[in-house]
Amino acid sequence: DTLKPTFTWQKNGDPDPLDSVKFDLYVSTNSNPGQKVISNLTNNTYTLQNNLLQYTIYYWKIVAKDTTAREKESSVWSFKTKLLYYFGIKTKDENAGNWSKVSNSTDTFPRSSPPEYFSLYQPQNFINLGSAVTFYWQNKGDPDEPYGDKISSYTFYYSTSAQSIAGQTDLLQPVTTIYNISASSFSFESNTVSSITISGLMENATVWYVVEAIDTESTTRISTAIFNLHFVRINNIPEDPNQSELRTSSGIVSTRKPTFQWDCSDPDPGDYIVSYTLRYSKDNFEFYTDTEN
Known part of the structure; x- marks a missing residue:
């Protein structure tokens, strides 16, 4: 609650009965103070004499020293200072026109907001x-x-199964999760983006994905999809x-122009049948005729 915090640590003493222990206090914004x-x-225990910066993460440690110059460092602890807001109120007497002294407010934290809304960029409906x-x-x-x-950081979720609920992506099991993706950004096609490359995706699968942004206050925001659902189809090996x-069915027909029917599909996502060749024969295909469609 102050920019001049008081630090307290355990005083373990020294195993040598004739040694005394003194302490050095280190405080810094560096994770290795x-x-x-x-x-x-x-x-x-020690109370700082000067104000620290507002709304800043600090790291601190203690170095214990005995009279023989042997030293022992503590672990590094961290804390975050608060952001102080001040305002004042003056009141004026209606008759005499005199102003009162300014009454100062107490300090307070600002409201912690989640990350900004952001969208998945690409791939989208992509082979x-x-x-x-x-x-x-x-x-x-x-x-x-x-x-x-x-x-x-970001958390990346992807699955081979998804459904759309009120314009959002609800991932179903199984879901693969990749945590703590770097929040570093770069320019890509005139957009400021972050990214991740995933290898070994299943052949012919449709992969659905969403991203979650996490800030230093641990509040989160799930990505919004510009085109409702975002997915990519994997086609590594054309089949x-x-x-x-x-x-x-086989049998006797009563017309010289019979109709032939069949079903066929292609296993590759996004690929489709462009034509068929119908092959017919009178002698079990020792000799045959082809016709293309």
């Missing part, structure tokens, strides 16, 4: 000719960045069409 604030403390796919999404940042809050299933 190297800035010594005060040396040779004999007590296990990927390979088992490795790079996924891109917008990096819109966090509205609390002026106060030190920012996007710390032949499936074997045709004949639907016309």
Whole structure:
């Protein structure tokens, strides 16, 4: 609740009965604090004399020293200072026209907001000719960045099964989750984006995906899909069409122009049958005639 915090630590002493222990306090915005604030403390508590920066993450540690110059470092702890807002009120007497003294407010934290809304960028309804796919999404940042809050990481979810509920993507099991993706951004086709490349995706699968942004205050935002659902179809190995299933039964027909029917499909996503060749014969295909459609 103050920009001059009080630090307290355990005073374990020294195993040597004739040794005394003194403490050095280090406080810094670096995760490995190297800035010594005060040396040779004999007590296990200290209150800073100068204000720290507002709304900033600080790291601190203690170095214990005995009279023989042996040292022992503590673990590194961290904390975040609050953001202080001040306002004043003056009142005026209606008759005398005199103003009162200013009454100052107490300090307070700002409201922590989730990351900005962001959209998946690509791929979208895309046929990927390979088992490795790079996924891109917008990096819109966090509205609390002026106060030190920012996007710390992303979580990527993908599945081979999905459904649309009220314009959102609800992933069904099984879902593969990749945590703590770097929040670093770069320019891609005039957009500020983040990305991840995933290898070994299943052949002929349709992969649905969403992204979750996490900021340093641990608030989150799920991506919005511009085209409702985002997915990519994997087609690493082009395959032949499936074997045709004949639907016309054998037997005698009463016309010289019989109708032949069959079913056929292609296993590759996004691929389709462009033509057929009908082969017919009078002698079990020792000799035959082809006709294309």
